[in-house]
Amino acid sequence: xxxxxxxxxxxxxxxxxxxxxxxxxxxxxxxxxxLEDRATDSTPRSEWQILSISxxxxxxxxxxxxxxxxxxxxxxxxxxxxxxxxxxxxxxDQHDLENTRKLSGLLGRDLQAIVFSSPGEQxxxxxxxxxxxxxxxxxxxxxxTVDHTSLTGILEQVTYMFGRRPRFRLRRGVSGLTVExxxxxxxxxxxxxxxxxxxxxxxxxxxxxxxxxxxxxxxEIHMLRGKNDLPQFDDLSGIDITGDMDAADYVGRLRSxxxxx
Amino acid sequence: MWEGLGVTTTKIEKLGWDAMVAIDCLQKTKPDxxxxxxxxxxxxxxxxxxxxxxxxxKTETCKIDGIEPAKQIELIHGFxxxxxxxxxxxxxxxxxxxxxxxxxxxxxxxDAIHIATAVFTRTPILLTRDGETSKRKKMLPxxxxxxxxxxxxxxxxxxxPVEYHQMKMKTENxxxxxxxx
Numbered sequence: 001x002x003x004x005x006x007x008x009x010x011x012x013x014x015x016x017x018x019x020x021x022x023x024x025x026x027x028x029x030x031x032x033x034x035l036e037d038r039a040t041d042s043t044p045r046s047e048w049q050i051l052s053i054s055x056x057x058x059x060x061x062x063x064x065x066x067x068x069x070x071x072x073x074x075x076x077x078x079x080x081x082x083x084x085x086x087x088x089x090x091x092x093d094q095h096d097l098e099n100t101r102k103l104s105g106l107l108g109r110d111l112q113a114i115v116f117s118s119p120g121e122q123x124x125x126x127x128x129x130x131x132x133x134x135x136x137x138x139x140x141x142x143x144x145t146v147d148h149t150s151l152t153g154i155l156e157q158v159t160y161m162f163g164r165r166p167r168f169r170l171r172r173g174v175s176g177l178t179v180e181x182x183x184x185x186x187x188x189x190x191x192x193x194x195x196x197x198x199x200x201x202x203x204x205x206x207x208x209x210x211x212x213x214x215x216x217x218x219x220e221i222h223m224l225r226g227k228n229d230l231p232q233f234d235d236l237s238g239i240d241i242t243g244d245m246d247a248a249d250y251v252g253r254l255r256s257x258x259x260x261x
Numbered sequence: 262m263w264e265g266l267g268v269t270t271t272k273i274e275k276l277g278w279d280a281m282v283a284i285d286c287l288q289k290t291k292p293d294x295x296x297x298x299x300x301x302x303x304x305x306x307x308x309x310x311x312x313x314x315x316x317x318x319k320t321e322t323c324k325i326d327g328i329e330p331a332k333q334i335e336l337i338h339g340f341x342x343x344x345x346x347x348x349x350x351x352x353x354x355x356x357x358x359x360x361x362x363x364x365x366x367x368x369x370x371x372d373a374i375h376i377a378t379a380v381f382t383r384t385p386i387l388l389t390r391d392g393e394t395s396k397r398k399k400m401l402p403x404x405x406x407x408x409x410x411x412x413x414x415x416x417x418x419x420x421x422p423v424e425y426h427q428m429k430m431k432t433e434n435x436x437x438x439x440x441x442x
Contacts, residue, residue, distance in 0.1 A: 224342055
């Protein structure tokens with residue numbers, strides 16, 4: 001099945017400006033290409049082509065790509081998610097979130113609505129909720145919240161530049177959001193070794209407006225073991241925690257005791 | 262062994278676990294519970310499901326009466342390190358929300374933390390057996406009463422593994438009649 005996406009632009013006035021059309025297509029294409037890059041190792045990228053353009057009350061542009069891996073479903077799902085709540089779509093990185101915010105920023109100009117559709121997919125109307133949700137995810141809380149905590153995720157994209165503290169990105173499974181992790185230069189070898197594995201990092205985290213961590217000053221990195229080195233469900237045998245008690249009674253007793261102490 | 266009547270759960274991104282569910286899973290001594298927990302684990306192993314837990318769950322899954330063998334400690338520790346377990350630390354947001362839950366619903370500290378963790382991580386369903394015993398009836402009655410953290414967000418479902426399993430079976434087999442329950 002080929003990738004096919006229709007972008008419908010509804011103007012506030014009689015016509016859609018050329019700059020809005022270009023920017024809408026450019027931002028959309030940036031995200032599609034990012035998704036494509038992450039879905040495949042092949043280079044160069046395949047070319048997206050225009051399948052149709054129509055102007056009938058609204059401007060509709062349909063783009064397609066026959067050779068790229070299936071990314072439209074991921075794109076539509078991501079747009080739907082970010083439109084609905086300040087929750088990062090798992091396949092979107094910070095760059096994609098920023099492009100989404102800029103797309104919805106066009107709504108403050110001459111566009112009334114941007115609607116995405118694709119065969120077999122429920123259409124998604126982008127509103128300024130998306131911009132607010134991206135802001136909530138990426139901007140630090142106005143009242144800075146910091147907390148000493150630990151986070152688990154995949155360590156990816158190490159950045160080491162002269163004059164700047166080295167950093168890596170931690171992609172969290174729970175929210176899908178990446179956390180910018182700054183670390184001391186003497187930890188570089190440790191960080192390189194952990195790339196691209198699951199790690200648990202501890203340190204002082206800074207949070208966004210909706211309470212998700214967005215950055216951390218890393219103090220400790222613990223590389224987590226892979227599946228083959230871990231006991232699996234079928235390996236669990238002979239475990240006795242509660243003795244003869246039912247687990248619900250056992251935990252109930254623990255919690256009551258804790259609250260009475 | 263416990264394949265839950267041949268039913269596997271359908272794709273849900275996140276499922277919250279309370280400590281009693283984790284203990285049942287670890288001990289494997291209750292066939293009725295395992296029939297419902299095993300399909301969940303199978304889905305998690307296949308990458309269809311993430312089991313979201315508070316880090317406090319780790320402190321609850323230990324033996325306090327008697328000596329716990331080192332092998333058991335290592336087995337539990339390693340099992341929880343599997344990728345499908347997502348542990349969320351008790352940070353400021355969760356602590357603040359748990360405080361409100363304690364005040365509003367009279368929950369114990371730990372009950373409130375488990376619920377606050379599900380709310381924070383936008384986990385649609387939290388599985389617990391807290392409320393099945395005669396001594397305590399705190400978490401299950403809150404099913405559908407606590408909202409997720411996004412404005413207008415859905416309510417958190419709180420149910421037992423058995424109820425969850427039945428719900429899944431009904432979803433997957435719409436013609437199933439209520440006699441099955």
